[in-house]
Structure formats: structure tokens, C-alpha cells
Amino acid sequence: xxxxxxxxxxxxxxxxxxxxxxxxxxxxxxxxxxxxxxxxxxxxxxxxxxxxxxxxxxxxxxxxxxxxxxxxxxxxxxxxxxxxxxxxxxxxxxxxxxxxxxxxxxxxxxxxxxxxxxxxxxxxxxxxxxxxxxxxxxxxxxxxxxxxxxxxxxxxxxxxxxxxxxxxxxxxxxxxxxxxxxxxxxxxxxxxxxxxxxxxxxxxxxxxxxxxxxxxxxxxxxxxxxxxxxxxxxxxxxxxxxxxxxxxxxxxxxxxxxxxxxxxxxxxxxxxxxxxxxxxxxxxxxxxxxxxxxxxxxxxxxxxxxxxxxxxxxxx
Numbered sequence: 131x132x133x134x135x136x137x138x139x140x141x142x143x144x145x146x147x148x149x150x151x152x153x154x155x156x157x158x159x160x161x162x163x164x165x166x167x168x169x170x171x172x173x174x175x176x177x178x179x180x181x182x183x184x185x186x187x188x189x190x191x192x193x194x195x196x197x198x199x200x201x202x203x204x205x206x207x208x209x210x211x212x213x214x215x216x217x218x219x220x221x222x223x224x225x226x227x228x229x230x231x232x233x234x235x236x237x238x239x240x241x242x243x244x245x246x247x248x249x250x251x252x253x254x255x256x257x258x259x260x261x262x263x264x265x266x267x268x269x270x271x272x273x274x275x276x277x278x279x280x281x282x283x284x285x286x287x288x289x290x291x292x293x294x295x296x297x298x299x300x301x302x303x304x305x306x307x308x309x310x311x312x313x314x315x316x317x318x319x320x321x322x323x324x325x326x327x328x329x330x331x332x333x334x335x336x337x338x339x340x341x342x343x344x345x346x347x348x349x350x351x352x353x354x355x356x357x358x359x360x361x362x363x364x365x366x367x368x369x370x371x372x373x374x375x376x377x378x379x380x381x382x383x384x385x386x387x388x389x390x391x392x393x394x395x396x397x398x399x400x401x402x403x404x405x406x407x408x409x410x411x412x413x414x415x416x417x418x419x420x421x422x423x424x425x426x427x428x429x430x431x432x433x434x435x436x437x438x439x440x441x442x443x444x445x446x
Contacts, residue, residue, distance in 0.1 A: 160193075160434075163441035165412070168196030170236075170368060170422035173429050175200075178214045182221065186228040192434045193441070198234045198366070198420045202251065202259060203241035218250055231255055234340075234366055234418055236262040236310065248303035258306040258365055260340050261296070264289050267314055275387065279317045279324065286324055290331035297336025308338035308365050313390060316349035329360070339363040344370030344422075347402050348390040354406040357414070366418035367411065369436065371400030391425040396432045398439025408443045 169189060171178060177185040189197065201213050211217050216224070225232060235256045241247045251259055266289050269278050280286050297307040309332070315325035329339065339360045343353040345368075357364065371394070378389035386392060397404050411419060421436040423429065 160438035161441050161445065162193055163437065164444040165408070165419065165440070166195055166417060167193070167369070167437055167440055168198055168230075168233075168418060168420045169194050169433055170198045170200070170420045172200050172236075172424075173422045173426070173433065177430070182214050182216060182224045183227065186224060186230045188430065189433075190229050192430075193437050194421075194433070195229055195231065196234075196418060196420070197230050197232055198236065198418070199232050199254065199256065200236040200238055200262065202235050202237045202247050204238040207247070208242060212250060218253055222253060225254065234258045234260060234420075236260050238262055240265065244299055245303060248300060248305050251305060252303075256305070258308055258338070259300060260308045260310050260366075261293065262310050263312060264293075264309075264315075267312075277312075277314050277388065279314050280319050283320045283322060283327065286319055286322075286328055287331060290328055293328075293332050293337050297333060301336060306338055306365065307336060308340045310340040310368070311342050312345045312388075313349035316346070316351055329363075334363050337363075338365040340366045340368065342368040342370070342422075343402060343407060344368065344372050344394045344400075344424075345390075347372035347400070348393065353402050354410055357407065357410045357416075361410070361414045364414060364416050366420060367407075367416060369397045369404075369407075369419050369421045369440065370423055371395040371397050371402050371404065373400040375401075386425055388424075394424050396423055396436030396439065397421060398443070399435065404439070405443055405446070408440065 174185055174189070177188070186197070199213060201207060206212065213221055232254045233256060235251055235254070235258070237259055247259070266280065266285065267278055269276050280289070293309060300307040311325060315328065317324055319327065341353070341356055341360065341364060346353050346356055357367070373393050373395050376393045378392055379386055382389065421433055423432045426432045
């Protein structure tokens with residue numbers, strides 16, 4: 131099993147075990163947020179697999195106006211139906227029939243045809259493609275996926291070189307490139323916090339930042355401080371909360387590959403300072419804010435809860 135097969139298999143298993151309700155509406159007393167909030171498509175992946183138009187309509191009813199795509203480069207991307215088993219023309223038509231836009235997309239694994247991926251991204255309205263997980267941080271033992279951390283800074287340098295190269299190539303195709311964190315990037319390598327070292331070795335013009343606030347909190351980081359630190363490079367955020375009081379499973383499963391996933395919650399439902407987070411994002415003018423809960427048995431409900439909490443913060 132390679133990384134692309136892993137991503138595909140986990141999506142299938144998750145779809146088989148999660149069933150979001152498509153009847154959605156603004157939560158009572160929620161109102162409309164002043165800022166634009168989107169959703170990471172991974173959170174509603176099983177709904178998208180059933181019907182993209184119905185899912186987009188449901189997102190609209192919550193107040194969501196952006197969706198961050200995923201799947202660029204994953205197994206099946208080279209087919210004539212590369213995303214959610216839809217042709218590019220049909221996906222563009224579904225987008226145009228809704229108010230939801232696709233400004234950002236995640237790369238899931240190496241992209242065999244970068245020019246084709248860039249062309250599809252631009253047709254869909256994406257201006258930024260983001261590496262969702264460095265391939266060097268994922269390994270397999272007897273077919274079982276394992277998260278890994280580099281043992282030397284030289285290994286981190288090699289990751290930085292690869293990211294710089296990708297950033298340059300996507301820039302040549304008129305797209306912005308960025309990197310998305312999990313929690314393992316904040317481990318120490320030879321006395322250096324890997325994430326900060328990695329960012330210091332990448333070109334700020336070629337490699338932008340998408341901060342996953344929930345995974346940063348899972349690593350013991352202060353999301354507000356990270357937003358301030360990387361403000362000039364920040365193009366988007368994953369708006370998710372973290373509750374360290376929730377017990378973690380002892381062993382990973384098909385649905386919970388990383389134990390900390392069970393502690394990730396909708397914004398405003400954990401321990402992170404979302405008042406401070408929204409304040410700093412507003413100060414910096416960060417436009418793209420995608421709600422995501424990595425593991426949830428009620429994705430639509432959690433999405434509406436997160437949007438409602440953020441709308442209240444907006445109006446405070």
C-alpha cells in the first residue's frame with residue numbers, strides 16, 4: 131500500500147462508518163457570520179460521494195460559502211472524473227449553480243502531471259494548492275500506516291528543498307503553493323522545533339502557510355501566537371478546536387488513525403482561544419477560514435455548530 135492508496139482506503143472506510151444528515155439550516159439564534167467561513171471537503175466527504183450538488187446546497191443553508199477541495203494527485207486523479215467521481219465540467223457546473231466557491235485545494239500525494247493538476251485547479255477557481263501532509267512523514271510497516279518524524283535536520287532540509295521546488299513549479303503555472311501542518315511537525319529535531327525550522331528553510335514567496343489550528347493545539351502550541359508569527363505568510367486556516375480532557379483510544383483504528391483525532395472539535399467547542407484567533411485573523415485580513423473536524427459521527431451538525439459559534443464571535 132502506498133500513500134495514495136492509504137488516503138483512498140481511509141476515505142472509503144470513513145464513508146462507510148459516517149452518515150451525515152443532509153437536512154441543514156441556520157442554528158436557531160445563529161445568524162449570519164460577518165466573515166466568510168468555509169469547510170474542508172474532507173469533513174463532508176461521504177456526502178460529496180453521494181451528491182455534490184446536494185452537498186453544496188446543504189452547505190449554503192448553513193452559511194458556508196467556500197469549500198476547500200481535496201484529492202489533487204490522489205489515486206484516480208488521472209481519470210476523466212478526477213474529483214468526487216465527477217468530470218471537471220460537471221464539477222464546475224455544480225459550483226456555478228451554487229454560491230459555494232473553491233478557492234483552495236489540497237494535494238493528496240505526489241502529482242504525476244503537475245500541469246494538468248494546475249489546469250484543473252484554475253478551471254475550478256482555485257488560486258492555491260496546498261500540500262496536506264509531507265510524504266516524508268508517512269511510512270508503512272507491513273501495510274500499516276505510521277507517522278514518522280525526521281531524525282536529522284538534513285532530512286528536514288531535504289523536505290524544504292522539495293517544497294521550494296514545488297512552490298516554484300506551481301508559481302510558473304500561475305498558482306500559489308502552501309503547506310498544511312499536523313501535530314508531528316512540532317516535534318524537536320536536533321534541538322530545533324521542526325515546523326519553525328522547516329518554515330525558515332522555505333522561501334516565503336514560494337511556500338505559504340495554512341495553519342491547522344486544531345493540530346497545532348494538539349502539539350501544545352498556542353494557535354494565536356502561531357497566527358501572529360506567520361501572519362505575513364498565512365493564506366488560510368483550518369478552524370478547529372482541541373479539548374485535551376477527552377480520553378484518547380489506546381490503539382489506532384481505520385476511523386481513528388491518530389489518537390488525538392478524537393480531541394478535535396468544532397471551533398468554540400474546545401479549549402482554544404477563538405476570540406483571539408478571530409481577532410488576529412481579522413487584523414491580518416486572512417480571507418480563507420475552513421471549518422474542519424477530522425473525526426466526527428455528525429459532520430453536518432458539527433459544521434453548523436462551528437459556524438454558529440464563529441458567527442457569535444464575529445458579532446461580539
